[in-house]
Amino acid sequence: MKKLRNRVMALLMGILLLGNTVQAEAAQVQNGTAYPISTNDISSWPQGPDLYAETAVLMDADTGTVLYNKGMDEFRYPASITKIMTALIALENSSMEDQVTFTEACLADQAAGSGNIGMQVGEVLTMKQCLLALMVQSANDVATQIAVQVAGSVPAFADMMNQKAQQLGCINTHFVNASGMPDENHYTTAYDMALIFKEAIKNQQFREIIGTQSFTIDPTNMNGESRTYSTHHALTAAGAPEYYEGCFGGKTGVTDSSLNTLVSGAERNGMTLIAVAMRAGAGEVCQDHISLFNYGFDNFSKIEVPGGSVILPNNEEISSLETAVVPSTDGTPDKLYYYRSDYYVGEGVEEVTPEPTQEVIQVTEEATPTPAIDDTSEAEAEAAKAEEKLAETYKYIIYGLGGLVIIAVIIALVSAIVRRKKK
Numbered sequence: 001m002k003k004l005r006n007r008v009m010a011l012l013m014g015i016l017l018l019g020n021t022v023q024a025e026a027a028q029v030q031n032g033t034a035y036p037i038s039t040n041d042i043s044s045w046p047q048g049p050d051l052y053a054e055t056a057v058l059m060d061a062d063t064g065t066v067l068y069n070k071g072m073d074e075f076r077y078p079a080s081i082t083k084i085m086t087a088l089i090a091l092e093n094s095s096m097e098d099q100v101t102f103t104e105a106c107l108a109d110q111a112a113g114s115g116n117i118g119m120q121v122g123e124v125l126t127m128k129q130c131l132l133a134l135m136v137q138s139a140n141d142v143a144t145q146i147a148v149q150v151a152g153s154v155p156a157f158a159d160m161m162n163q164k165a166q167q168l169g170c171i172n173t174h175f176v177n178a179s180g181m182p183d184e185n186h187y188t189t190a191y192d193m194a195l196i197f198k199e200a201i202k203n204q205q206f207r208e209i210i211g212t213q214s215f216t217i218d219p220t221n222m223n224g225e226s227r228t229y230s231t232h233h234a235l236t237a238a239g240a241p242e243y244y245e246g247c248f249g250g251k252t253g254v255t256d257s258s259l260n261t262l263v264s265g266a267e268r269n270g271m272t273l274i275a276v277a278m279r280a281g282a283g284e285v286c287q288d289h290i291s292l293f294n295y296g297f298d299n300f301s302k303i304e305v306p307g308g309s310v311i312l313p314n315n316e317e318i319s320s321l322e323t324a325v326v327p328s329t330d331g332t333p334d335k336l337y338y339y340r341s342d343y344y345v346g347e348g349v350e351e352v353t354p355e356p357t358q359e360v361i362q363v364t365e366e367a368t369p370t371p372a373i374d375d376t377s378e379a380e381a382e383a384a385k386a387e388e389k390l391a392e393t394y395k396y397i398i399y400g401l402g403g404l405v406i407i408a409v410i411i412a413l414v415s416a417i418v419r420r421k422k423k
Helices: 003-016 081-093 102-107 127-137 140-151 155-167 190-200 205-211 284-299 378-420
Strands: 055-060 065-069 099-101 124-126 212-215 228-229 249-255 257-268 271-280 300-305 309-315 322-326 335-341 343-349
Touching: 055 081, 055 190, 055 284, 065 127, 065 284, 065 322, 081 127, 081 155, 081 190, 081 205, 081 249, 081 257, 099 140, 124 127, 127 140, 127 205, 127 212, 127 228, 140 155, 190 257, 190 271, 190 343, 205 249, 249 284, 257 284, 271 300, 284 300, 300 343, 309 335
Parallel strands: none
Antiparallel strands: 055 065, 055 271, 099 124, 212 228, 249 257, 257 271, 300 309, 309 343, 322 335, 335 343
16 A cells, blocks of 8 residues: 555656656657567556557546557657647637638648648638648648647747647657657657547547548638548548547558557447557558557456546456545545556545434423522622622631730730839
8 A cells, every 4th residue: 555655646746747848859769669568567467469550559538547558658750640739729729710811831831742731821711620621631731820820830839739748747748840740859659649639539629520521621712612621540431441430530640750650539338548559651550550449448348436437457346456545635535546456547536434414312392301490590609609708808807806906905914014013
């Protein structure tokens, strides 16, 4: 239990330090390195699948429990999965009806093959159209304009992205643009991307956008043609060989340095799982996600606990877990963390056992004995005490006067004797 308490205190200290910016160097991105599946070393833990991707993670969205870990904290270039954070920042700082007028800033990311949709300077779209183009078509020119719209410039928007990442606990992430275009100082990890996606899917508008199969931009003030775009995410595309039942969306990415990256979410059996795979070949990254989702849904179960849930390997009982309590500081129920052999598997709140209700005995007037009433009032009692004190005072006065009389008599007798002797 002491070990668990220390673990929780370390977790809390980590949360307190989230505001400190962690600067990692580009040299820490080591493409081509193979990593073991560390979760396979957990005692009696279901053995995870081999993947093509260099790094990967499978996370339960409700608890944050990591079910599969293959180098999840290793630095990699994200490419366009960056746009998950871009969309989250835009949704939190603008309205879907906002009018976005494109400026020359968008022209910088209209390189061939960059996913742009050829926006013109002065052309106007709504923020909703921009977000659909961002996530469905992966338009880099639109990503850049969203950054300028929200923050005034790309660097200012990148600052917002990094601040949000720190708030979410992404200590191994650093963004320098909104699109994911290659930059040695633009990097993240599989685990951090899972945390970002975990936060983003709490937003219903984000869920609707990433679940969009196709959309059309009607003629604008500067373009008389309609433009229709379809999702790049094969796991959500009905009829695609990689289609995965229960996958509700995500984001793809690819550059020469990142290779293929992918973030996806899927729901089955009351569980919501998040898969992230980074640096795999074309087609391999989707197969990795299918393998991860099958592994999670086939081998684990969700168990409800007061105020939360726990994820355990099938047929394991919650009674076998250890717990650690973190006292509340705001009057809410204390947090209760669940561990399986010192491995975090979920959380809830500590149940407060209500105090037993005292039985109230109804007694009738007849059954209640009437207490005897003292005839002597409080005032009379005080008066009696005063008289007693006064009598005692008189007694001392009489004794004093008697003593004075005796002394006077003695003095008189002595004086008479003295006078007789003189005669």
